[in-house]
Amino acid sequence: MGNNEKVAVAEEEKKSVNEVVEVAIETSYVDNDDWATYRDDEVMQQHNAIQAEEAHKLPFVGDKEPLSALAAEYQSGSPIIQEKIKLLGQSFSAIRRTRGDGNCFFRCFMFAYLEHILESQDKAEVDRIKANVEQCKKTLQNLGYAEFTFEDFFALFLEQLESVMQGNETSISHDELLTRSRDQSVSDYVVMFFRFVTSGEVRRRAEFFEPFILGLSNMTVEKFCKASVEPMGEESDHVHITALSDALGVAIRVMYLDRSSCDTGSVSVNHHDFVPSISDSPNGTTNAVAAKPVMTLLYRPGHYDILYSK
Amino acid sequence: MAEEKYNMKNPAVKRILQEVKEMQSNPSDDYMSLPLEENIFEWQFAIAGPPDSEFEGGIYHGRIQLPAEYPFKPPSFMLLTPNGRFETQTKICLSISNYHPEHWQPSWSVRTALVALIAFMPTNPNGALGSLDYKKEERRKLAIKSREAAPTFGSSERQKLMDEIHQYMLTKAPPVPQLGAEQTSDEQATNQETDAVVHPQDGDDIAAGDEEPNPEADDRVVADVREVHVNANAGPLRVSFSAELSVSRRVPATGSSEQVQTQEVRVLQRSDDRLFTWAAVGLTLAIVVLLLKKFLRSSGVDVASIGGFK
Incomplete structure (x- = not known):
């Protein structure tokens, strides 16, 4: 029956609703109960107050502290944690904390990577990552992002990358890198750049990431990116780390500091290396990868900091 | 600027x-x-x-x-x-x-x-x-x-x-469609009635499209139409929606845009055609049955036995 077919087609088309509108409409239903009694400026004010309070405690990126500072935090804490910090002390000398504002992983990655380039002056690595960044830009274009919504963030990251290479007019010192990482107008832009890159990579390889995302949040890939990757302040999980590591071709080591221990009673610090997968590179090149971790992050449930090897 | x-x-x-x-x-x-x-x-x-x-x-x-x-x-x-x-x-x-x-x-x-x-x-x-x-x-x-x-x-x-x-x-912006509320609902009722008499199933479909009781579905339709306007190249989407959803809602539509009018005319024509087709089929069937009965009776066969055979 012709009419039924028409209806089926219409149904099909209804499904392809503008996602922004969909998110907006859904939340308008859900949030009415919780938020109807607050005005939007009140919500904003509270939001800003919380941020200001956090800012007071710690800059986006803190100073380098000896590992003993970490031990001091757990003086009267779990013996397993104390034991693990001792073990960490065998290979690591220092820690650099980041603010716990939901962007800590990206902030760690930004500082640790730029610091690595500043210290190594590795021109080949800079060229390699630039090519990957270019690829990420194409990914976003292919996914239908309007260029003006992400180009500023890309430009700002590339600018920082140029700056940490010495010998240019725009070159910066280690102190300046730290200052910039604490400056919201640089730091947040770079974090947002990483969020775009991560979102693009997750969506480009939706099939690969889908089972992980389903296990994590029971969301579709699309929704996950809109709700947990692109908005600032959304915490990162292993999906984010895998995607960012793959997209930029940068290996990341994460040390896990939690209260887990073996049955035998012996304590060891678990770690995981996020090594970029090379088989799925969009342009088919297999050499665009640094397999050795260029940074080590310390994970405590809900938060990332940077660790420095001895 | x-x-x-x-x-x-x-x-x-x-x-x-x-x-x-x-x-x-x-x-x-x-x-x-x-x-x-x-x-x-x-x-x-x-x-x-x-x-x-x-x-x-x-x-x-x-x-x-x-x-x-x-x-x-x-x-x-x-x-x-x-x-x-x-x-x-x-x-x-x-x-x-x-x-x-x-x-x-x-x-x-x-x-x-x-x-x-x-x-x-x-x-x-x-x-x-x-x-x-x-x-x-x-x-x-x-x-x-x-x-x-x-x-x-x-x-x-x-x-x-x-x-x-x-x-x-x-x-x-297209002009405001000039139709009183009463007029609309009257027309709606007649149109649906006609359809229902002629062919109940089709009538249901159109009614379902028009009197969608689910507000969310309605939102989605609107959202779709909006999206079409943003991506101007997706023009056909809008056309098909007008065909499905504005069938009886805007029948008189004296002052409305030409595009929608053509759609309506086409849809009306379609249902008119359908009415004639079914009337013709019904008439033909009735005539055939009558002729058959007459023929059988005149040739002396017991009509009741044929009924039983069925």
């Missing part, structure tokens, strides 16, 4: 100027928005009432304020034209605007927000702050009135910009 007036190093300024450029180079028939020359963080906009709603043909003005942290913080929206859906000069509670700051993301833009705002107009306010729940007839009256002129608001420069935007929208 006086670019030298602003600090081009300020990323928010850079982004906003990009959006202005983009808005000017890809104008839409459904909305227009531009910043004041004296302050690019202050925009004026006008949106066309969504088609197939009581807002159709209306031109609704409003202002947008972009925060200094844009695009990290969302813009806020305020309508200035009385419309019966949102209070005027009150910040609008859309999850895409700053009512729910946590939902905003930097990959959205003024354009995205305006599209969402249009899609929001026909939705049920559910008592949300700043929302109004006027009757359809009231809203329709306001839609007609909204075309007369832009509202009076703010400085002479702002007024000039609003008048310009109004002139632009007048050339784009």
Whole structure:
């Protein structure tokens, strides 16, 4: 029956609703109960107050502290944690904390990577990552992002990358890198750049990431990116780390500091290396990868900091 | 735009100027928005009432304020034209605007927000702050009135910009469909009745499309139509929706746009054709049965036995 077919087609088309509108409409239903009694400026004010309070405690990126500072935090804490910090002390000398504002992983990655380039002056690595960044830009274009919504963030990251290479007019010192990482107008832009890159990579390889995302949040890939990757302040999980590591071709080591221990009673610090997968590179090149971790992050449930090897 | 007036190093300024450029180079028939020359963080906009709603043909003005942290913080929206859906000069509670700051993301833009705002107009306010729940007839009256002129608001420069935007929208927005509410419902009833008599199944389908009891489905339809306008190349989508959904809703539609009229005519023709076909088939069948009966009776066969055989 012709009419039924028409209806089926219409149904099909209804499904392809503008996602922004969909998110907006859904939340308008859900949030009415919780938020109807607050005005939007009140919500904003509270939001800003919380941020200001956090800012007071710690800059986006803190100073380098000896590992003993970490031990001091757990003086009267779990013996397993104390034991693990001792073990960490065998290979690591220092820690650099980041603010716990939901962007800590990206902030760690930004500082640790730029610091690595500043210290190594590795021109080949800079060229390699630039090519990957270019690829990420194409990914976003292919996914239908309007260029003006992400180009500023890309430009700002590339600018920082140029700056940490010495010998240019725009070159910066280690102190300046730290200052910039604490400056919201640089730091947040770079974090947002990483969020775009991560979102693009997750969506480009939706099939690969889908089972992980389903296990994590029971969301579709699309929704996950809109709700947990692109908005600032959304915490990162292993999906984010895998995607960012793959997209930029940068290996990341994460040390896990939690209260887990073996049955035998012996304590060891678990770690995981996020090594970029090379088989799925969009342009088919297999050499665009640094397999050795260029940074080590310390994970405590809900938060990332940077660790420095001895 | 006086670019030298602003600090081009300020990323928010850079982004906003990009959006202005983009808005000017890809104008839409459904909305227009531009910043004041004296302050690019202050925009004026006008949106066309969504088609197939009581807002159709209306031109609704409003202002947008972009925060200094844009695009990290969302813009806020305020309508200035009385419309019966949102209070005027009150910040609008859309999850895409700053009512729910946590939902905003930097990959959205003024354009995205305006599209969402249009899609929001026909939705049920559910008592949300700043929302109004006027009757359809009231809203329709306001839609007609909204075309007369832009509202009076703010400085002479702002007024000039609003008048310009109004002139632009007048050339784009279709006229308000001229039909009284009673007339519509009468026509609706007759049309459905005819259809139901002729062919119940078809009648059901059309009724289902028209009297969709689920408000969300209705929202989605509108959202779809909006989306089509943004991606102008997806034109056929809109056509098929008009065909399915405005069948009986806007039958007389004396003053409505030609495109929709042709659609209606075609649909009506289709159902007329169907009526004739079924009438013809019915008549033919009746005649055949009568002839057969007569033939059998005249040739002396017991009609009852044939009935039993069946």
